[in-house]
Structures are given as C-alpha cells and as structure tokens.
C-alpha cells in the first residue's frame with residue numbers, strides 16, 4: 001500500500017480548494033424515471049420530493065417513452081445484455097450496423113460509425129483523420145469533449161471568436177497553406193442556446209477548401225423542420241463533412257454517440273479511432289432503443305413540433321415577465337442573473353416551489369454571466385410550463401429583478 | 416521602434432475581445448481573468464513567434480507566463 005498520509009493530504013487539500021472556490025459539484029439522487037416530473041432526494045438523506053424538471057437534455061421526452069422501453073426489452077431478449085468484446089473482434093451485431101445505416105439516412109450523410117459516447121467520438125475523430133501538417137480551427141465555445149479531442153491530435157490548432165464569420169475567414173486565410181483545414185463547431189451551443197451559422201460556414205469552407213465539422217448533440221432529433229439537425233435548419237444537408245452526435249440527449253437519452261459523414265472519413269475512424277478500437281460499443285439494449293427512437297422520428301414530426309410550441313410559450317412567458325434571456329429559438333433558454341450567488345439562491349428557491357433548474361456560473365460560463373439554464377421538453381405539458389413560469393415569476397419578484405436590465409441587475413447584486 | 420507592449424495589447428484586443436471586455440490594460444489578467452482561455456492562447460503564441468522571429472518552447476508558454484501583457488513582453492524578450 002502506498003497511500004501514505006502525505007499522498008492523502010495532497011488530495012484532501014485539492015478537494016478543500018475546490019470546496020473553498022465554491023466549485024464542488026454534488027449529485028442529487030433521482031428516485032424516478034427521467035421525465036417532466038421527477039422525484040429528487042435533495043439534500044442527500046431527505047425524503048424524495050416531486051418536482052418539474054426543466055434542466056434535462058430530454059428534449060423530445062423520449063427518455064422514458066413506452067415504445068422505446070418496449071423496444072429495449074425486445075433487444076434485451078433477442079440480442080442479450082452484453083457483447084464482452086470490442087467491435088472488430090466479436091462485438092458487432094447486425095443491429096449495430098442497422099443503427100449506423102439508420103443514422104446515416106436520418107442525418108443525410110454517407111456513412112456512420114458508432115462510438116460508446118459522443119465524448120468518445122469527439123475524442124477519437126481528429127486523431128484518426130488528421131496529421132501534424134493539418135490545422136483545426138475551432139469556435140472558442142465548442143464543447144469540452146471537442147477540446148479534449150483536439151488536444152489528443154497532432155494537428156495544429158487555432159480558434160476564432162464565437163460565431164464570428166469575419167474572424168473565421170481571417171483564420172482560413174492565415175492557414176491557407178496547410179494540407180487539410182477543418183472548421184470545428186457545435187450546431188447548437190449548450191450554454192447559450194444559440195445556433196451556429198452553418199450556411200455561412202459551409203460557404204466559407206467551400207471557398208477556402210476546408211472540411212466542416214459540427215457536433216449536433218444539442219440538435220439531433222429536433223432542430224430543423226423534420227428534426228434532422230442544424231444542417232437541415234440552415235439548408236446545408238449533405239454539405240457537412242463530419243457530424244458527431246449523441247444518443248444520450250434527445251434520441252432516447254441513454255448513451256452512445258457516433259461520427260457520421262463522408263465515407264472515407266468514417267472508414268478512417270473504423271481503422272484508427274482509439275475509443276472505437278479499444279472500448280466496447282453501445283450495448284444491444286440501448287441500440288434497440290435508439291433504433292425505435294429513429295423510427296418514431298422518421299414517421300412523424302409530432303414530438304419536435306410540440307417541443308417548438310412549448311419553447312415558444314416558455315420564451316415568450318419569461319420574456320414578458322421581464323427576465324433577461326439569451327436570444328435564440330432553441331429549447332435551451334438561459335435566464336440571465338449575472339451573479340453566481342444569485343443564480344444559486346434562485347435555483348434553491350425554485351426547488352422549494354417544486355421546480356428543478358440549476359444555476360451555472362464561472363468557470364462553466366464566463367465570469368459575470370451566471371444564469372439558470374432552462375431546457376424545455378416535448379414531455380412537458382402546458383400545466384408543467386405554467387407552474388414553472390409562475391414559480392420563476394414568484395422568485396423573480398422576491399429578488400426584484402423583473403423588468404430590470406442587465407446593468408440594473410449587476411448594480412443590485414454585482415457580477 | 417514600436418513599443419512591444421502596445422503591439423501585444425493591440426493584438427490581444429483584436430484577437431480576444433469584444434465590446435463587452437475591451438478595457439484591457441498591460442496588467443489585466445488575461446488567462447486567470449477568463450479573457451483568453453488556455454486553448455486559444457496558441458494564436459497569441461503563433462503571433463509573437465512570427466512577429467519577433469522567435470521560438471517559444473511549449474514548456475515556457477505556460478498560462479502563468481502569458482497572463483498579462485507585461486509578462487508576455489518579459490517572455491518574448493527572454494527568447495529574442
């Protein structure tokens with residue numbers, strides 16, 4: 001045993017540092033399925049309380065959908081529980097390939113490869129397809145998993161200001177002489193809820209002969225007229241070279257991810273991407289569930305339509321009540337409070353009123369940009385949203401921030 | 416002769432700031448203050464290397480050494 005007092009103390013000190021900085025994360029135990037209403041044990045040890053959930057990525061309300069559960073049961077019965085192998089030894093079933101084909105059709109790409117998660121897809125894809133002669137040019141607000149993937153890759157990198165197309169163009173000119181250029185961004189940004197300008201990006205990539213990468217984790221299933229994603233909304237289906245996305249949010253919410261796009265790029269991932277080669281893929285029970293989700297979404301746009309309606313109601317309600325929101329039209333609706341303590345207190349008061357929504361503050365979002373991030377779902381019924389809105393207004397009145405501008409809120413609470 | 420600090424400050428504002436945070440001075444903490452994230456620091460390093468014809472080893476390009484315009488000037492001069 002080498003876990004000496006000295007080693008123990010090093011970790012204890014680091015942990016208290018995290019505590020003192022107010023950054024210690026604590027889980028809250030949910031005693032129910034993931035749904036519009038959940039039962040939450042908080043603080044730990046208290047008896048579970050029924051609350052309306054407005055902070056899940058369960059955008060389409062399919063996480064506990066009876067048909068998805070049924071399909072998962074069938075998958076369990078016919079394909080078993082585990083594979084005990086990575087894909088290329090003996091871990092690929094017919095349904096894995098079927099899911100890859102279905103995702104390809106759904107996203108309008110050429111081919112797809114599954115990964116254990118989208119984190120793994122992002123961690124593996126760049127290293128598999130780029131060399132030190134290439135450049136990755138990423139939006140400054142891309143997801144952490146993309147940053148990790150870029151760090152693992154030998155290619156050079158550069159960044160551009162969030163959604164700033166003039167700055168991106170400058171960078172494309174600066175790196176004109178590189179072998180391959182890849183422009184990297186998220187389709188919908190999870191903290192602000194804004195949408196990438198994929199049409200402009202696709203045009204720039206064409207002009208400067210660059211590949212276009214987009215992480216569609218917060219878009220797949222509901223953005224665009226038929227829910228195919230940001231590329232559908234921006235009218236550039238077929239023009240995105242690399243899409244990564246997750247099955248852990250709107251598409252059933254269990255787990256798993258993929259890289260979808262140009263045939264050769266997907267094949268390179270199959271040959272070289274380390275999280276694909278060295279980790280088991282998605283379990284059969286989950287694959288069966290996702291297959292059903294894609295069937296449901298291909299048959300009708302009912303869920304994404306309901307989500308759109310719910311989102312409109314929610315944004316309008318909050319905005320008319322006088323909250324400061326981030327602009328956008330996605331179901332991610334950040335209620336800006338600017339001050340970290342205010343965001344935490346606000347969240348606590350909401351919980352007391354039966355609404356579960358979490359405060360975000362630095363370093364998850366920029367300093368002075370603390371907020372409650374709300375996420376709307378097709379699983380929400382009007383009475384859920386009305387009750388949640390009432391609670392927001394009640395707490396907003398308590399802190400006297402309704403109708404106040406950013407400047408006024410910061411004057412009252414600091415930033 | 417251009418003042419190096421001015422040149423660096425101008426680049427930092429142009430490359431990293433917008434209307435909301437353009438009141439940067441020679442002493443503003445860039446990285447610890449959340450203006451430049453450590454991943455985006457690379458374009459600043461590339462700019463300095465090209466502009467002053469130097470090469471800054473990765474080991475010396477730490478977030479601490481890049482934290483203010485003043486510190487960056489010290490770093491650049493070390494490698495000139």
Ligand SMILES: Cc1ncc(COP(=O)(O)O)c(C=O)c1O
Pocket residue numbers: 117118119120122143145186190215217218245246247248255256257
């Ligand atoms: C933009 C983005 N990409 C990737 C991921 C990771 O997804 P997964 O849970 O499948 O690893 C997330 C989840 O937080 C995300 O928000």
